[in-house]
Amino acid sequence: MVKDILDNAEGIIKKIQAKTKLSKEEIMKKIASKQEEYGGLLTEAGAAYSIAKECGVKMNGEPENEAPVNSDSNDVKIRDLTEGMTSVNATVKVDAVYPTKHFEKDSRSGEVTNLEISDETGATRLVVWGKTDDVALISKNASLKITNAYAKKNRDRIELHVSSKGSFEATNAAERLTRLEDVKDGMDGIDFYARVMRVFPVYEFDKNGRPGKVSSANVTDGTETRRLVFWNEHADVAKDIVTNEIIKVENAYARKNNELEIHLGFRGRVLRNQRADIAEVKVERKKIKELTDDKGVEIKADVVEVYPPTIIRLCAKCKAMMREETCEKCGEKNSVNSMIVNAELDDGTSVIRGTFYRDKAEQLLGIKADAYSQDSFDEKKQDVLGIEFVFFGEIKNVPEYGRKEFVVRSFARPDYDKEIEKVTIK
Incomplete structure (x- = not known):
C-alpha cells in the first residue's frame, strides 16, 4: 500500500531528500515545475511522487521489479x-x-x-x-x-x-493483479481486469482556471463491484466504452469518497477490448417492492417528492468532506460546495427514497451547488415532480431509520422505443 501519494507530500519530500541530498527548496521548485507541466491538475503529493519515481525512490510497500532487467555490457545506465x-x-x-x-x-x-x-x-x-x-x-x-x-x-x-x-x-512480466474485493483506501499502483457494467457521462470542470474532465463507470471483476473514476484524457476514452466490454486498468489508486472508489489519474492507463475470465453482466430491471440488497440494478419510477438539498463542503484538493476550516485528510484550506438530494421514487408497487450525490443532485435539480437558493429549489422542484425516469444504482441499508435507500449512480428519461422492445407479447 502506498498512501503517501494521496495525503503525505511531506513524507515523500523527506524520502527524496534522503536519496538525492537535494534541499527542500530545490525539491519544491521541481514540484512546482512538475505541476506546471501537467497543467495544474497534479496535487503537491502527486507531483512529489512523480519526482520520487524519477529519482529512483521506493515508497513503502512498492514491489520490486517484476521482470529481471538483464543488461548487456554496452547498455547505458x-x-x-x-x-x-x-x-x-x-x-x-x-x-x-x-x-x-x-x-x-x-x-x-x-x-x-x-x-x-x-x-x-x-x-x-x-x-x-x-x-x-x-x-x-x-x-x-x-x-x-x-x-x-x-x-x-x-x-x-x-x-x-x-x-x-x-x-x-x-x-512482459507475470501480471501482478489486484482483486477488487481486496482494494483498500489509500492503495496505489492497482492493476486489474474488469467488465464494464455501466458508463456515466463526461463532466467538464475548471480547477484554478484550468479545464478538466471526469467520467466514471461501474465495473466488476467477479469478486466485487466498484466505481472507476476516469480523469481528463481517460474520460475521453471512457465515453466510447460499452457495457460488458472488458478493460485492463494499470496504476490506479483507491480513495474513499462516501464509498470506496478506484481512480485513474495521470500515471494510469486503461486498455480496451481485453480478454479475461469474467462473466458477462446483465443489468436487471426490478420493481421497487422486489429490491433487497441489490447492486447494479435498474428501476423505472416517478419522482413524487424532492426534499431540500444538504449543501456540503468538499476539500478542493482531495475532495474529502470538510467539517472544519482545514481538511482533516490533507490540510487544504480551500473548499468547494457540493450537495446531496433525497427524493421519493414511486413505481406503483412501492415507494423508496432515492439519494443523489454531487453531480447527480445537480443533474436532478438543474442547479449548481454554488448557485443554490431556496427560490431556485422551489422553482426547479416543480419541473421534476411527476416525471418518470430510469434509475441505475444500488440499495443501501440505513438501519438507524429502519429503511433501505436507493443510491442513484445514473438516470435518464426512458427511451420509449427501447422500452417497447423489452415488452414480450405472449
Whole structure:
C-alpha cells in the first residue's frame, strides 16, 4: 500500500531528500515545475511522487521489479545519461505507460507516448514517437530492451527518446493483479481486469482556471463491484466504452469518497477490448417492492417528492468532506460546495427514497451547488415532480431509520422505443 501519494507530500519530500541530498527548496521548485507541466491538475503529493519515481525512490510497500532487467555490457545506465547522447542502448523496467497523445506541430501530425522507466541506478521518462501499436503491447513491469535511442533534456531531467530510427523489444512480466474485493483506501499502483457494467457521462470542470474532465463507470471483476473514476484524457476514452466490454486498468489508486472508489489519474492507463475470465453482466430491471440488497440494478419510477438539498463542503484538493476550516485528510484550506438530494421514487408497487450525490443532485435539480437558493429549489422542484425516469444504482441499508435507500449512480428519461422492445407479447 502506498498512501503517501494521496495525503503525505511531506513524507515523500523527506524520502527524496534522503536519496538525492537535494534541499527542500530545490525539491519544491521541481514540484512546482512538475505541476506546471501537467497543467495544474497534479496535487503537491502527486507531483512529489512523480519526482520520487524519477529519482529512483521506493515508497513503502512498492514491489520490486517484476521482470529481471538483464543488461548487456554496452547498455547505458540511466544515471549516466547526458544531454545530446545518441545511439543509446539500454535495458530498463517499465513502471508506467501513459496514454498516447495526438499532436500537430509545424504542419506535421503524429502520436507520442510517454513511459516511466527505471533501472538499478535511477528512473526517467521514455518518449516514443509513433509506434503506437507496439507500445500498446507493453505491460507495466515489463523488461524493455531499447536500441538506438537518443537523450534529450526536458526541464530538470534527461529523457530517452525513441524515434523512427530507434526500436525496443519488450519481455512482459507475470501480471501482478489486484482483486477488487481486496482494494483498500489509500492503495496505489492497482492493476486489474474488469467488465464494464455501466458508463456515466463526461463532466467538464475548471480547477484554478484550468479545464478538466471526469467520467466514471461501474465495473466488476467477479469478486466485487466498484466505481472507476476516469480523469481528463481517460474520460475521453471512457465515453466510447460499452457495457460488458472488458478493460485492463494499470496504476490506479483507491480513495474513499462516501464509498470506496478506484481512480485513474495521470500515471494510469486503461486498455480496451481485453480478454479475461469474467462473466458477462446483465443489468436487471426490478420493481421497487422486489429490491433487497441489490447492486447494479435498474428501476423505472416517478419522482413524487424532492426534499431540500444538504449543501456540503468538499476539500478542493482531495475532495474529502470538510467539517472544519482545514481538511482533516490533507490540510487544504480551500473548499468547494457540493450537495446531496433525497427524493421519493414511486413505481406503483412501492415507494423508496432515492439519494443523489454531487453531480447527480445537480443533474436532478438543474442547479449548481454554488448557485443554490431556496427560490431556485422551489422553482426547479416543480419541473421534476411527476416525471418518470430510469434509475441505475444500488440499495443501501440505513438501519438507524429502519429503511433501505436507493443510491442513484445514473438516470435518464426512458427511451420509449427501447422500452417497447423489452415488452414480450405472449
